[in-house]
Amino acid sequence: MERSKYPLYFALPAVFVFLLFFITPTVIGVYYSFTDWNINADSIKYIGLDNYRDLFNEPRLKQAFTNTLIFAAAVTVLQNVAGLALALLLNEKLKLRNVLRMVFFMPYVIAPLVIGYIFRAIYHPEHGIVNKFLDTVGLDFMMQDWLNDPRFALFTIIVTDIWRVAGFSMVVYLAGLQFIPKDLIESASIDGAAYWRRFKHVVFPLLAPAFTVNVLLAMIGSMKVFEIVMVLTEGGPGYTTEVFYTYIRNTFSMGEFGYATAINMLLFVLVTIVGVPVLLAMKKREVEL
Numbered sequence: 234m235e236r237s238k239y240p241l242y243f244a245l246p247a248v249f250v251f252l253l254f255f256i257t258p259t260v261i262g263v264y265y266s267f268t269d270w271n272i273n274a275d276s277i278k279y280i281g282l283d284n285y286r287d288l289f290n291e292p293r294l295k296q297a298f299t300n301t302l303i304f305a306a307a308v309t310v311l312q313n314v315a316g317l318a319l320a321l322l323l324n325e326k327l328k329l330r331n332v333l334r335m336v337f338f339m340p341y342v343i344a345p346l347v348i349g350y351i352f353r354a355i356y357h358p359e360h361g362i363v364n365k366f367l368d369t370v371g372l373d374f375m376m377q378d379w380l381n382d383p384r385f386a387l388f389t390i391i392v393t394d395i396w397r398v399a400g401f402s403m404v405v406y407l408a409g410l411q412f413i414p415k416d417l418i419e420s421a422s423i424d425g426a427a428y429w430r431r432f433k434h435v436v437f438p439l440l441a442p443a444f445t446v447n448v449l450l451a452m453i454g455s456m457k458v459f460e461i462v463m464v465l466t467e468g469g470p471g472y473t474t475e476v477f478y479t480y481i482r483n484t485f486s487m488g489e490f491g492y493a494t495a496i497n498m499l500l501f502v503l504v505t506i507v508g509v510p511v512l513l514a515m516k517k518r519e520v521e522l
Contacts, residue, residue: 253335257432262494262497262498263498264499265277265490265491265494266284266285266491266494266495266497267279267280267281267282267334267341267490267491267495268280268491269283269491270490270491270494271488271489271490271491271492272285272429272488272489272490273488276336277491280491284491284492284494284495285495285499287492288492288496288499289493293472293475293480294480294496296472296473297472297475297476297477297479297480298477298503300387300474300475300476301456301458301476301477303387304387304390304455304456304458304476305452305455305456305458306392307391308395308451308455308458309344309448309451309452309455310390310400311395312395312398312399312402312447312451312455313402313444313447313448313451314445314465315395315399315402315403316399316400316401316402316403316405316406316447317406317440319337319399319400319403319406320403320404320406320407320409320410321406321410321432322409323337323403323407324407334403334404334407337398337399337400337403338401338403338404339399339502340396340398340400341397341398341401341453343397344460345397345461345464346460346464348393348397348461349393349461349463349464349465350464351467352393352465353380354484355465356379356380356389356465358376358377358378358379359383361379363379364376364377366401376379380465380466381466381469381470382470383470383471383473386466386469386470386473386474387473389465389476390461390462390465390466390474390511393461393465394455394458394461397461398451398454398496401450402447402451405443405446405447406440406443406444406447408443409439409440409442409443409444410436410440410457411437412439413435413439413440417430417435417439418435418436421434421435433452433518441515441518445512445516445518448511448515449508449511449512452507452511453504453508456500456503456504456507457477457478457500457504458476458478459478459479459482461474462474462476462478462479463478463479463482467479468480468483477496477499477503478499478500480496481493481496481497481500482488486504
């Protein structure tokens, strides 16, 4: 019995760090979300569900909620489509495939803040590369103020984030492709199956574990987006690109700590409500395949 428990002792430091830096702040945050904690308060008082009642009557939160869901849905789908396409392409025998893998993965290792500042310059309405290119090729009618026009601001952030994270999905799918026996693909090819049929009936089902990981991580990460939105638009123009974390940050900066903590708890519940069913559905799909 003692010998079987011995390996578990090595997990104790990790468990301690997890309890100290994740579970403990979460529990404390739950408590403070039911208080009137703010920068002007002499003492912290328990106020029950008042913060949550105020939340559901706040139009700005509804806008942040809508933008977060739109952003998460678009990034999750398009990130996986782009990542899978890149993985399939760079799994072939290309001369520069290792170089291309590095090039496409590199944006993911760059800090989102840095990417945000770079793309602010790229999207500049007068001196940015995007509008300069459109003007050069004769598509000047498509030139826009990409970050300050409410019609395009959220779309522009979504495109930027997909460019940043598609390389990560590519790497996960590439890892999954390495574990698919080549004999199965060759047998399907010999039997006359075209590329699309081989992908549909052989490759895609065997990529189920990689698909689960990518979808879940993309969904959770995109629902918690902050840095790139903060740098590119700060939630503007107006509140048209406001997401949960920019709203939380702005509320904290005004000293409404208890109210901001309640917003964070709401986001935690939202991620759990969306994430757990998706995980269970994806795991069930793996078993069925």
